[in-house]
Amino acid sequence: MRWTRWRGAAVDAVLVLALLVFGLLATDLAGDNQPGSMPVDALCRTLIALAALALLLRRRAPVATLAVVSVATSTYLVLGYPYGPILLAFLLAVYTVAVGLPVRPAALASSGAFVVLLAHVFASRGPAPGWTGVLPASAWVVVPFAVGVVVRVSREAASRTRAEEARERAEQGRRQADEERLRIAQEVHDVVGHGLAAISMQADIALHLLPKRPEQAEIALTAISRTSREALDELRVTLGAVRRGAGREPVPGLARLPALRDRLAGAGLAVDLRLAGVPRELPAAVDLAAYRVVQEALTNVLRHAGVAHAEVTVAYRADEVTVEVTDRGVGAAGRFDAADEPELPAGLADGHGQAEGHGLAGMRERVAALGGQLTVGPRPAGGFRVWARLPVEPSP
Numbered sequence: 001m002r003w004t005r006w007r008g009a010a011v012d013a014v015l016v017l018a019l020l021v022f023g024l025l026a027t028d029l030a031g032d033n034q035p036g037s038m039p040v041d042a043l044c045r046t047l048i049a050l051a052a053l054a055l056l057l058r059r060r061a062p063v064a065t066l067a068v069v070s071v072a073t074s075t076y077l078v079l080g081y082p083y084g085p086i087l088l089a090f091l092l093a094v095y096t097v098a099v100g101l102p103v104r105p106a107a108l109a110s111s112g113a114f115v116v117l118l119a120h121v122f123a124s125r126g127p128a129p130g131w132t133g134v135l136p137a138s139a140w141v142v143v144p145f146a147v148g149v150v151v152r153v154s155r156e157a158a159s160r161t162r163a164e165e166a167r168e169r170a171e172q173g174r175r176q177a178d179e180e181r182l183r184i185a186q187e188v189h190d191v192v193g194h195g196l197a198a199i200s201m202q203a204d205i206a207l208h209l210l211p212k213r214p215e216q217a218e219i220a221l222t223a224i225s226r227t228s229r230e231a232l233d234e235l236r237v238t239l240g241a242v243r244r245g246a247g248r249e250p251v252p253g254l255a256r257l258p259a260l261r262d263r264l265a266g267a268g269l270a271v272d273l274r275l276a277g278v279p280r281e282l283p284a285a286v287d288l289a290a291y292r293v294v295q296e297a298l299t300n301v302l303r304h305a306g307v308a309h310a311e312v313t314v315a316y317r318a319d320e321v322t323v324e325v326t327d328r329g330v331g332a333a334g335r336f337d338a339a340d341e342p343e344l345p346a347g348l349a350d351g352h353g354q355a356e357g358h359g360l361a362g363m364r365e366r367v368a369a370l371g372g373q374l375t376v377g378p379r380p381a382g383g384f385r386v387w388a389r390l391p392v393e394p395s396p
Helices: 002-032 042-057 062-078 086-100 103-117 130-209 214-244 254-266 284-305 358-369
Strands: 270-276 309-316 320-327 373-378 384-391
Touching: 002 042, 002 086, 042 062, 042 086, 062 086, 062 103, 086 103, 086 130, 103 130, 130 214, 254 270, 254 284, 254 309, 284 309, 284 320, 284 358, 284 384, 358 373, 358 384
Parallel strands: 270 309
Antiparallel strands: 309 320, 320 384, 373 384
8 A cells, every 4th residue: 555655656746747847848839839928937937837746736635736726727827828738737637636536526626627717718818718718618627527537437347346356256265165164074974974883883793792702802892993093094184184275185085995895894794896997097086986985885784784795896987987886785774874864754765765864965966066877776686776977087
């Protein structure tokens, strides 16, 4: 702000100096071309200097500046001095009022200046044009006033546009922040849900074995320790993205499915992992979504299916990757966090009796956001199937 004021003062100083020098030098030439005008003398030069120097205050006191310039210019013309550069100072004073003040006060001030300027039309020591000079005199007010108003309106429109763009950027930032919070919340849900499900199952096994086979219980407790540590590490990575910015830590992907299989094996769920096609590097969002779908599906097999075996198939194709999780458990009822959801009224569950809890909703959101397809439901031969297709840009 201070730099802007100093820059404006410097511009005004240069402008005033130019008008002053030009006025003092060019007025003599203007008088030579206007027979009947009064010769340039010391009073004439004093009035030219006064009109020019008054413009130094035009930004701080535009109305007072216009008043001084109007009186100096009108006195100059009434005394019969030639039309010349002093009128440029008058033009600039009117423009400054029009561009710096609202239309009504600017119009009032400019009208007063016009009345003062009209004095020379009817009373002058030089040629007095009379009524025929009213129209030319009005042009010296109307033209700079109109230009000033147009510039002021343009500046206000540009300022409003910048303000609206700033509001839109702020709103977009808030939306992106909300979306990021939702994404992080979904990640935390998946990490914590899977980890707690595995820990719960291993704890049940340990409690069952502790009285009779304590050595086997120790294996289950060791698995609990390992699972909780891995879940905490993954949770730390996820929350670290919030503190340091997303993208700075490696995110889970299909390459971690063997580790997920081993962790679930310790919880009592054997997973048969099959690959079709040639594994390749996938976009981070696709890789993470595919992994989370498999993780959520296996977590719910562990929680609700009542079986000790599940199959996972990952198929790589040129323009897509598909993941499929199947089991031969109890079917759809109670799957996907239904135990954590409030009881739904009749008609709000799907055709297989499955309530859409956070897990299934999260799956659908992840897959839909990437333009993919998700199929969830019981198998005709028994058990349950989760299948997801995620499009991938084909490699060049």
